[in-house]
Amino acid sequence: MSRPTGSGNTARRDGKVVRIAAGQGFWGDWLEAPVRQVQGGPIDYLMMDYLAEVTMSIMQKQKTRDPKMGYARDFVPLMERILPDVVAKGIRVTSNAGGVNPLGCAEAVLAVARKLGLEGKVRVGLVTGDDILARLDELIASGHELRDMETGRPLSDVRDRVLSANAYLGMGPIVEALRGGANVVVTGRVTDTGLTLGPMFHEFGWAADDWDKVAAGTVAGHIIECGAQSSGGNLLKDWRKVKGMADPGFPIVEAHPDGTFVVTKHPGTGGVVSVASVTEQLVYEMGDPHCYITPDGIADFTTIRLRQAGRDRVAASGIRGGPKTDKLKVSIAYFYGYKAVGTLVYSWPDAYEKAKAADKILRQRLADLGLEFEQILTEFVGADATHGPLAGRPDPEAPEVQLRIGVRAREKAPVERFTREIAPLVLTGPPSVTGFAGGRPAVEEIVAYWPALIDRTAIEPGVRVEILEA
């Protein structure tokens, strides 16, 4: 294995270095990444983020069908692959794979550990208390309105349709689990950044109200929480020059006790860690950069200094932050309605015009049937789907254009009927049409996201950390 180039040794300048590696950026990320991270070089921690905004509701549905489910199932076979290395090398894992059933997830990991003969060597830190679904009525009754942060509506408007409700927890319970000796920490809705902050605060013994350290760890966590998106994946700048993406190196943070850190990846892996790759990740999903709010504090992204410190090494410093607020964010998922998307492909000549004519016919038929939708959206893929009117006049010589029509309604019946109106267009509409082999489009249930705030005091006393031994 090749040695890191550039200033590999300067990382040790400040003494202790803690290496936190990203293993998963979302539920469905590249399954080989965590294996590569534990085998490709030295790391101290492996953080695996599984939870996007509506992931919890998907898990809640699975749990309703089977009480043993409700967590990121991929996590268990992955742990089976990496646990021997994790134990042998003293690596510790932090993950929010627990979803709405952290206990079920923890027990599955323990079972795998026993199967691998690792009894006594795996201690799972179980974090609970984020799930407030069963407490919702009590909370609403005691004055917590849980208003939608975007619309301002109180949760009582959709209370009977709520599917899951979880408060975002910070690093606190992760630090506690690590202190308790856990080498695998399994949580529910802990923030993506908390999975990185926890190891740093545990290792360096920073005070929880050292806001600049909180901010630094938050930024580090944000940089690696989307996996390879900071190490060459989805990188726009000079994308043709990004090599080796068949085997991308996922990012690793080398954290220092003074709050500075270096973003890097294992030697010999593909991708790139550059100021450009890190900056693109920093601005991803950014709001007000002065005020990146987490349960642990507020980070000011306008204070981040980045410097290329060798090949595939980016040093970050200067990060400032501010105190945490007295609220926690709550992620609520509720049943909204139904949607379906139908597509057909029209070919040259005049592909766009044909697709447009088909859309007109379809809309007339939907109207004649008296179907009512909240919205009908037509896009012409290849002409305007992602850039709208900015794409300019559609090219009359385009080899093909995909007609993509979506409908949404509160009731299922009109959406169901819509799905039967796509295929008939093939024989009853404009010519040169194909791409309907997939059959009728599926009717999808829409589970919508309801972000709200709640007083910390309503959540934090209920957070529990347990250490379970294999």
Added chain:
Amino acid sequence: MATRKSGAKRAATAKRRGTTTVAVKTSRRPAVPPSRQTVPVQLRWLAHARSGDKGNTANVGLIALEPELYELLRREVTVARVKRHFKGMVSDVERFELPNLQALNFLLHGALDGGGTISLKTDAQGKVYSTALLRMTIPVPRALARRLGVPATPAGRGV
């Protein structure tokens, strides 16, 4: 073309649109006639970008391809111009400056047709909204455009 409007005309336009940002930003421009000294250049030659979502709002982080280009972006990629660029596609625009990263962050409100799982759009989570901003043109000094290798074809200059 918008960039050739006189200051007074631009202020009038701003008034009609109910914004004031344009007039304020205009006063920072150099006095030379932009049409002779500058050429319209698409942002793709000056910046890279990434976008994401927060509910029904898309964000676009616009990052200067070279540190020296940041000041040009800061001066020319104004809220008013971005609003005009996305006319009919977004309801409101906010801009934040990150000189430390040579980046501007734009919040494009109402851009995602409901956003999240409600939106019917292909790009429901605004993942490629960034590239739509890179279509925008700003006036760039002729010599700089030449140095950056901007093709002197209409395609290179965009709309």
